[in-house]
Structures are given as structure tokens and as C-alpha cells.
Amino acid sequence: MEYRLSPQQEMVRDTARKFAREVCEPIAAEIDKSHRFPRETFDKMTECGITAVGFPVAYGGTGLDKLAQVLVTEEIARKCAATAAIFSIHQGTAWTIHLFGTEDQKQKYLRPLLTGGVIGAFSLTEPNAGSDASNVQTIAVEEEDCYVLNGTKCFCSNGGQAGIFVILAMTNPELKTRGISAFIVEKGTPGLSIGKTEDKMGICASDTSELIIKDLRVPKENLLGKLNRGFNHALASIDGSRITVAAAQALGIAEEALDLSVQYVKDRVQFGKPIAVQQGLQWYIADMKTRIEAARSLTYRAAALVDQGEPYATLGAMAKYFASETAVYVTNRAIQLHGGYGFMRDYPLERMYRDAKITEIYEGTSEIQKLVISREVIGKIQ
Amino acid sequence: MKIIVCIKQVPDTNDVKIDPVTGTLIRQGVPSIINPDDLNALEQALRLKDSHKDVHVTVLCMGPPQADVAIRQAYAMGADKAILLSDRVFAGSDTWATATILAAAIRRIGDFDIIFCGRQAIDGDTAQVGPEIAEFLDIPQITYVRDLVIKGSTVRAERMVEDGHMVIEAPMPVLLTAIKELNKPRYPRMQLIYKAYSPEADIVAWNNGDIDADLTQIGVKNSPTNVKKSFVPVKEKHCIELTGTSRAIATGLVDELKKLHII
Incomplete structure (x- = not known):
């Protein structure tokens, strides 16, 4: 089974990573504290085409590529989950118009959403x-x-x-x-x-x-x-957007929380040694990493199914359900590993813990995801 | 106006370490990036393209086949054309040989008004290739450019020096080297990333057959530079303590400063 990103996707990911580090991260704590909508970030995203990732070239997009949307959301969520939410929900709206809009509607509405700085x-x-x-x-x-x-x-x-x-x-x-x-x-x-x-x-x-x-x-x-048919249209649209809005966002938050934790347990000295030597804490790290990799596999595979034109609703629901619960689990553990420092607002982890929670709720709660999955698995009950 | 921007792919030195035994860079597993000063050169070229009519930007990069990603990234930032110069006979070239190759490629391109290079590459820090290209092509050069204005067929540049700056005007064609103070490079545009990997992108690979560089001047064998040792300089501080009466200390201090030729 081939499992690698295309060179385009790698460059998209690297560019988004740089953007997140340079544009999103420096203001993440400030906009969280002041509840300020980072309009300037959205404009910069439009400028370098991030808003247009994964949509048809005919409307100003890069070409269809759900996995690239996932990669971008993930990278931005690592540094600022709120910005990832703004971006991915915007793309989710555009996705609905892409799926069900007429040619006139797409020219009139999809294009400004992708390239005109208009938020959806x-x-x-x-x-x-x-x-x-x-x-x-x-x-x-x-x-x-x-x-x-x-x-x-x-x-x-x-x-x-x-x-x-x-x-x-x-x-x-x-x-x-x-x-x-x-x-x-x-x-x-x-x-x-x-x-x-x-x-x-x-x-x-x-x-x-x-x-x-x-x-x-x-x-x-x-x-x-x-x-x-609006309800069906909405469900079909959410089937796709929950892979980005919730699963990719959750994945990004969890990865960053793990990275911060790994650095911390190596640096933090207690009882004369870095706390990373404590086996109990090593096991936390192993659990966090394993769940993250499982969440990534589900999320990337669900996105790849969209790109391949295969049915993706069930795997998308699994990705959303598992990745969001992973994000809450990993951020919770990360705070535990950081001890009192993790609880302080001077560190980003308490923000990430609060941010992670929404991924279990919006775009269909974990419970709704389980309904979607079990209905598909069990089928009709006589 | 035709602009050629020379770029180099380098290991990201944020991650790079020097092998203490061989004194060479450990490149294995280190991500490659476009040399930061070269991005400033490219950005300025693209700004000229944005603000002037009929500007064409060609990116030129010598490197192994892996440098393909660097020229595609430059294309995704907005360059019109990208050329990768790759050939086994180029391997191991020092600054002299590299400048010989780049100058040959620029002669092959032919028509140009500005050649833009970065000040220096972070993996070698020589700052020689740009000036050498200008010498080989026999055109004026302005190095360490931190600001730039085009006036008709001349460029007026602010050239940064240690304790201030010079304003220098030169007729085109001219070679400029950029420093980081010149601008903040843009991000690649997502739409152009996909275009950069499509057949419609004007991206080509040249070998020595295409540029006909003088084989006696290029490659590892013909590179005059001889690296004796690579090392990170250790900063040393020497302290001299002067004691005694105030007069004795003052006299001692004057003597020491005289010895160092400071006064």
C-alpha cells in the first residue's frame, strides 16, 4: 500500500508549517486572551492561497486535494487551534457550495471565498x-x-x-x-x-x-x-468537512502537545534527573504517540478516500471521533506531565486543552459519530 | 526588464552540526531549504515584477537533482522560469568553479538587466560567488544591497557597510547581492505550488552540454580552494587585572592600550 505525500502536498505542508510558525503562533496567546478575531491572519491566508487549497482551479483553487486541506489545517492547529477553526469552517462552507452550487453560484460565491478574502x-x-x-x-x-x-x-x-x-x-x-x-x-x-x-x-x-x-x-x-434536499446536502458536506474541521484540527493540537511534552520531560529535572527517565512518564509518552499515529492514519486515509472518489463517510466519522478524543486525552496528559506549569496560562497547554474539547462536539458530537459508524457496520436491523 | 536570480539549496543550519572528526557538515537527515539571503534576492526581483511592467524573472540554481524542489519552490513564489543546472562534472565545485558555471549559464540565457544573488550561503559563508559572476561577465556589481530603486536604465542601491551605508548608482546590466534587511520574502502561493509541478510550468534542467562551461575551470579537480580545516571559531577572552594606586592603574592601562595599538 502506497502511503506517502506527493511533492506538492509536502510543499503545501511545509509552507503551511512556516506560515503557522511565523504568523499564527506569535499571536495565539493574545487573541485567545482577548477573544480577538484575527482578521489580518485570514487576509494573509488569502494572499498566499491557503484559503484556496483543495478546490477546483476553475474557481481560483489549487485543484481538488482533500489531503492537502487536512495538512494545512493540522499545521495551523498546532500553533493556533482557533485560527484553524476559522480557516477550516470557512473551507467547509466553500465545500458545500463546491458540492451543490450551480456554475453561476460557484462563480459568484466560491471564487470570493477562495481568493477574495470573503469569509464563509x-x-x-x-x-x-x-x-x-x-x-x-x-x-x-x-x-x-x-x-x-x-x-x-x-x-x-x-x-x-x-x-x-x-x-x-x-x-x-x-x-x-x-x-x-x-x-x-x-x-x-x-x-x-x-x-x-x-x-x-x-x-x-x-x-x-x-x-x-x-x-x-x-x-x-x-x-x-x-x-x-438541504439536509442531505448538509450531511454530505459535513461528512467531508469533519475530516478537516475536527479530525485534522484535533490531530494538530495533539501533535503539538506531545512535542511540548517530550521537550519538557527531557529538560525538567526532579530528584536529580530529567523526569523523562521515569518509566511511568515514558509510558504516558508512548500512549500519546501511539494514539496520535492511529488518529493520523485514520484522518489521512479518510481524506485520501475523498480524493479517490471512494465512499468516505464512515471512515471520516471514525477519524473525527478518534482524533478528537485523542486530542483531549493527549492535552490532558500533557498538562499532567507539565505539572503546575501546565496549569498556568504562561504556557500554551491549558489553552490547547480548552481548544481540544470543541473537536469532540462540533461537526457532530462523538456520540453522533458512533451512530454513523454503527449504522454502517450493523446495517438494517430486521 | 529581465532579471536572473541565482539561488542555492542549503541544509537548514538551524539543524546542522559539524562532524568533529572530519570538520565537514553533517547533512544526513537535515532538511534542505533555499538559502535565506537568496530568498531576499528573489523577493526583490518579484517586487520589481509586481511594480513594473514587463519584468521577467528567471531563477537559476546549480545543485544535485534533489535541488529540483528548490527551483519549484522559487517558481511557486512567482518566478516566470526556473533552471536547474545539474551535471556530474559540476560536483565539488568551489566558489570559483561555481561562478564559472553560473556565468556560462547566464551567457547562454543571454539577455538580462539585473542578476540578483544572495549575499552569501549559510553553509559556506564565503560571499564570493556573486562578485565572481560579475567579474566573469565583466559587469558592475553592488553588494550588500538593503534598498533598491530603478531609475530608467540604472539602479540606485543602498549598500550596507559596517558603520552605515553607501548610495551607489550603476548602469544595467548589473549584479546585486541581497541582505536580509532588504525585505521579508513572501510565502509560496498554494496555487503556484501545484502549477510548479504541472507540465505547463516553465522549468528546465540543463547540464554542461547546454551551457558549455570551460571544463578546465570547473568541478572538484579544478577548484583552486583548498579547505585545510573547518571549525567553529572559539571566542577567547583575555583579562588583565591592574592593581595598585589609581595612578599606577591609569598608567598601566595606557601602557596596555599602547601595546595593542589602540592609542
Whole structure:
């Protein structure tokens, strides 16, 4: 089995690594503390084409390459998970338009997302519709030339910063999930306003906002994909984006936490010796590394399946589930290895521990991933 | 305007160690990068391309086949054309031989207004290749450039020296060597990384058959440099303690400074 990166992917990874080290890392602690959205970083990402990685050349992208998206997200997450969240969720929105947009929609919306510095946001979640998306209460009523949307969305990542939104709403409430449709909405459209910005435990520099939708008139040509098929479109899109948004992000956080830990146990002297000589701590390191490598194998393989045009939903769910739990496990252990220093805000580990937690929750919780996996494995029960 | 940028692939010295027995660099397992000063030269060429009409940037790199990644990275930063000079007869060339080869390649390219090199490579620190190319081609050179303005058919450069800078104007064609104060190099553009590995990229490999460098002047056998020993210089400090009365100390200090020809 061939298992190596192409020279292009290696150069993409090395460039992203340098970018993360030079642009993201120096401000990671500051933007976490002040909850400041690093708009300037997003602009620099656009400038060197990071936002365009993995999308078709016809819309300003590099060419399809899911694994490259994973590599970039991973490298950025190592240095700043919040920036990785902003970037990968932006790409997830673009991915939805790439999968289901018409040629006109792609020219009009995908291109500015990839090369124009416009940020994307995807909004499905509502106060009463999280894992159970069938309970969406935002309504879209068809009129002659448009759909009129009313409702409230919550926890919309990038919401307060986005220029282009993909918003899901009920076009036929009786049909439940088979009555949901997706719409592309531009910032500034009358009827769309940003509500509360959430104060989060982790990825604090990313923006998570409420969307207040009141008599929002969306032109008919902005229906994304097929009428009443929005939920399926959303699932298909999330199947792909959870490999980057959650799995690759988690992988990056975990790798950095391990690197910091390995350095620390070699440098830290207690009882007259570096603590790395303690077998109990060596075993921690072995466990951390083993889980990281397993998470990497799942994540890269899931991305490779996308690139090969093979079914990837189940492996993607496994990658997301395993990598996110690995990130929480590894950052927890890393703090333990650092002792009191790990608990202090002067060190990046407490931030990474807080940041890791979200990867178990967004893009489908670990529990939802297990549902996806078990349904595929067990099949229909008579 | 036609600009040729000479780059070298070097081991990343952040990771490099010197073999204490042989005195040579341990290159095994060390990642290779484009020499940092050369990136400043390339960046300035690309800035001229961004700000002036009809600027064409060619990147020239002598090295083993592995240096392919360096020229593709330079292409991904925005160069129009990249040439890898690779041939067994080039192997082991010192600065004289390398400059001979690069000058031959530049003659083959023919048309140029500016040749841009980095000040020096981090694996050798000689700072000789750029000036030698200028001598071989018999064109003016301005080294240690920290700022640059193009005025018609001349360049005006600020040349950094130890205690200040000189402003020097020279007609084109001219050779310039860049220092890190000149600019901050850009990142490769992701779209161009993929283009750099596609057939449409203007990237070629030349051997000595293409440039016809003088075989009596190149390669390890014809390199006049003889490395006796490589080592990291050890900084030594000598302290002399002067004691006695203030007058005796002052007199002693004056005597010592005179001995060192400081006063």
C-alpha cells in the first residue's frame, strides 16, 4: 500500500508549517486572551492561497486535494487551534457550495471565498436543533421571486465575520428533515442580523454568533442544491468537512502537545534527573504517540478516500471521533506531565486543552459519530 | 526588464552540526531549504515584477537533482522560469568553479538587466560567488544591497557597510547581492505550488552540454580552494587585572592600550 505525500502536498505542508510558525503562533496567546478575531491572519491566508487549497482551479483553487486541506489545517492547529477553526469552517462552507452550487453560484460565491478574502459561515444549528436537525424551526416561505426566511440560528461559527452564509431552513415543515433546504445569503441582506456573540471555553479567537433572521428575502437563484434536499446536502458536506474541521484540527493540537511534552520531560529535572527517565512518564509518552499515529492514519486515509472518489463517510466519522478524543486525552496528559506549569496560562497547554474539547462536539458530537459508524457496520436491523 | 536570480539549496543550519572528526557538515537527515539571503534576492526581483511592467524573472540554481524542489519552490513564489543546472562534472565545485558555471549559464540565457544573488550561503559563508559572476561577465556589481530603486536604465542601491551605508548608482546590466534587511520574502502561493509541478510550468534542467562551461575551470579537480580545516571559531577572552594606586592603574592601562595599538 502506497502511503506517502506527493511533492506538492509536502510543499503545501511545509509552507503551511512556516506560515503557522511565523504568523499564527506569535499571536495565539493574545487573541485567545482577548477573544480577538484575527482578521489580518485570514487576509494573509488569502494572499498566499491557503484559503484556496483543495478546490477546483476553475474557481481560483489549487485543484481538488482533500489531503492537502487536512495538512494545512493540522499545521495551523498546532500553533493556533482557533485560527484553524476559522480557516477550516470557512473551507467547509466553500465545500458545500463546491458540492451543490450551480456554475453561476460557484462563480459568484466560491471564487470570493477562495481568493477574495470573503469569509464563509455555515448555519444549521438552532437552540432546539443540534444533533436533531429535524427540529429546525427557521422557516422559508416561497414567494414569486424569492424565499422569505424567519427564525433564529445559534452557534454559527464565523457568523459575525462572514460575508457569505449558507443557511438551512424548513421549506416544508411536515416533511421534517426531507423538508429542509439550503440557501446562500450575502452579508448585508436586509433581514439578516448578527445577535449575541458567544463567550466560549476554547477556540476563543474564533467567532461564534447568533443569527437573527427576520423577513429575510433570498432570491430564488440562491437556493443551494435541490429544494427540500438541504439536509442531505448538509450531511454530505459535513461528512467531508469533519475530516478537516475536527479530525485534522484535533490531530494538530495533539501533535503539538506531545512535542511540548517530550521537550519538557527531557529538560525538567526532579530528584536529580530529567523526569523523562521515569518509566511511568515514558509510558504516558508512548500512549500519546501511539494514539496520535492511529488518529493520523485514520484522518489521512479518510481524506485520501475523498480524493479517490471512494465512499468516505464512515471512515471520516471514525477519524473525527478518534482524533478528537485523542486530542483531549493527549492535552490532558500533557498538562499532567507539565505539572503546575501546565496549569498556568504562561504556557500554551491549558489553552490547547480548552481548544481540544470543541473537536469532540462540533461537526457532530462523538456520540453522533458512533451512530454513523454503527449504522454502517450493523446495517438494517430486521 | 529581465532579471536572473541565482539561488542555492542549503541544509537548514538551524539543524546542522559539524562532524568533529572530519570538520565537514553533517547533512544526513537535515532538511534542505533555499538559502535565506537568496530568498531576499528573489523577493526583490518579484517586487520589481509586481511594480513594473514587463519584468521577467528567471531563477537559476546549480545543485544535485534533489535541488529540483528548490527551483519549484522559487517558481511557486512567482518566478516566470526556473533552471536547474545539474551535471556530474559540476560536483565539488568551489566558489570559483561555481561562478564559472553560473556565468556560462547566464551567457547562454543571454539577455538580462539585473542578476540578483544572495549575499552569501549559510553553509559556506564565503560571499564570493556573486562578485565572481560579475567579474566573469565583466559587469558592475553592488553588494550588500538593503534598498533598491530603478531609475530608467540604472539602479540606485543602498549598500550596507559596517558603520552605515553607501548610495551607489550603476548602469544595467548589473549584479546585486541581497541582505536580509532588504525585505521579508513572501510565502509560496498554494496555487503556484501545484502549477510548479504541472507540465505547463516553465522549468528546465540543463547540464554542461547546454551551457558549455570551460571544463578546465570547473568541478572538484579544478577548484583552486583548498579547505585545510573547518571549525567553529572559539571566542577567547583575555583579562588583565591592574592593581595598585589609581595612578599606577591609569598608567598601566595606557601602557596596555599602547601595546595593542589602540592609542
